[in-house]
Amino acid sequence: MSKMASMFRPKKLDLSGFVNTRLIRDHNKRNAVEQTEPERQALRYMIRNTSLPQRVRAQAQLQLSQMHAYTRPTQIKNRCVASGTARAVFRDFRINRFQFRMQALAGELPGVKKASW
Amino acid sequence: MFSNPTRSLLGAGRRLRVPLSARWQSTTPVQPSAPSPAQETKTASPAKSVPILEANAAKSTGPANTEPELPSEQRVKEWSERMGALDNNARLPRSVQAVYMRPLRRKAEHGLPVCDLQLRSYSVENVEFFADFAIRAAYYLNLPVSGPVPLPRIVERWTVPRSNFVHKKSQENFERITLRRLIQIKDGNPQSVQAWLAFLRKHAFYGVGMKANVWEHESLDVGKAMDQSATEVQKTLEPHLAQFGQREDNSAGNNMFDVLDSDRFAERKSARA
Numbered sequence: 001m002s003k004m005a006s007m008f009r010p011k012k013l014d015l016s017g018f019v020n021t022r023l024i025r026d027h028n029k030r031n032a033v034e035q036t037e038p039e040r041q042a043l044r045y046m047i048r049n050t051s052l053p054q055r056v057r058a059q060a061q062l063q064l065s066q067m068h069a070y071t072r073p074t075q076i077k078n079r080c081v082a083s084g085t086a087r088a089v090f091r092d093f094r095i096n097r098f099q100f101r102m103q104a105l106a107g108e109l110p111g112v113k114k115a116s117w
Numbered sequence: 118m119f120s121n122p123t124r125s126l127l128g129a130g131r132r133l134r135v136p137l138s139a140r141w142q143s144t145t146p147v148q149p150s151a152p153s154p155a156q157e158t159k160t161a162s163p164a165k166s167v168p169i170l171e172a173n174a175a176k177s178t179g180p181a182n183t184e185p186e187l188p189s190e191q192r193v194k195e196w197s198e199r200m201g202a203l204d205n206n207a208r209l210p211r212s213v214q215a216v217y218m219r220p221l222r223r224k225a226e227h228g229l230p231v232c233d234l235q236l237r238s239y240s241v242e243n244v245e246f247f248a249d250f251a252i253r254a255a256y257y258l259n260l261p262v263s264g265p266v267p268l269p270r271i272v273e274r275w276t277v278p279r280s281n282f283v284h285k286k287s288q289e290n291f292e293r294i295t296l297r298r299l300i301q302i303k304d305g306n307p308q309s310v311q312a313w314l315a316f317l318r319k320h321a322f323y324g325v326g327m328k329a330n331v332w333e334h335e336s337l338d339v340g341k342a343m344d345q346s347a348t349e350v351q352k353t354l355e356p357h358l359a360q361f362g363q364r365e366d367n368s369a370g371n372n373m374f375d376v377l378d379s380d381r382f383a384e385r386k387s388a389r390a
Binding site: 059097111113114 | 289
């Protein structure tokens with residue numbers, strides 16, 4: 001298996017809206033994780049299964065560690081869909097804190113109002 | 118002629134004339150120009166009569182007698198007078214009248230809950246309006262309803278710095294309040310409950326979300342009925358169940374790596390590349 005990240009890159013851009021290199025990269029990672037999940041889970045199961053021969057388990061460990069980094073679910077990071085920022089992204093809106101403020105003040109987020117209590 | 122009762126009648130006639138001008142025009146060809154003797158007697162009768170009689174009297178005398186007085190009088194009457202005249206003379210259809218009153222309800226016979234509908238919205242008007250609509254719809258589908266129960270509001274709050282960078286001291290608060298209403302249907306026919314839910318979905322109101330829990334009730338010997346149908350179910354499941362378990366010819370040293378390197382996995386790997 002080659003170690004090129006380009007193998008996860010689609011031929012044609014499959015994102016719309018705000019687009020950013022880092023956003024595309026994260027999107028590719030998500031796709032890779034989704035596609036290789038059964039394979040990863042099978043290997044993980046083999047590694048942990050004590051009833052299997054030690055050799056098989058060691059082999060599974062090797063194979064799992066040789067899988068591409070993009071197939072790891074820990075590589076996924078929530079990014080703001082409006083600005084691509086990776087910090088302070090609200091899960092409810094998938095938006096950065098500053099974008100959230102701008103859109104809330106513009107009334108683009110249903111039900112979100114300025115609060116005072 | 119201008120004895121006391123007649124004068125009051127004329128006043129009533131003038132009051133009635135303004136809102137119903139269109140009706141006057143439409144009725145003039147049908148009505149005979151000269152008032153009939155019977156109506157004359159009504160005109161002469163004392164003013165303490167039923168509103169309909171008054172209206173009749175106005176019809177007969179109004180156009181002939183009050184015409185010269187009109188220019189001096191104010192042509193357009195006050196709203197209260199006009200609405201009062203409407204009350205006396207005509208009424209809205211019952212179904213339209215009902216809109217102005219509290220929704221009608223059926224009485225629950227057993228009080229067995231059948232369906233819980235939860236409405237959610239960020240605005241009070243929307244959720245109140247739609248709850249009212251749902252209750253009225255349930256009445257016409259013959260479903261006993263209890264509610265709308267105002268469930269606790271869901272308040273979400275966020276605090277964000279005002280600036281896009283540092284300056285943590287200056288922040289701003291935002292909130293989103295979700296209002297909820299619960300409408301419960303009691304011992305209704307399951308089919309009409311489905312019809313009700315479908316109707317509400319068809320006429321869904323903007324900004325109002327719906328969530329329904331529907332319960333079905335069976336008779337006590339439901340186990341017997343299930344046992345009877347079990348054989349048929351098993352027949353339909355057989356082709357699927359045949360796929361479960363290990364095949365006998367699979368046991369021969371077939372290790373997992375062969376599976377992972379097999380065509381199926383190789384295909385997927387090449388497909389995503």
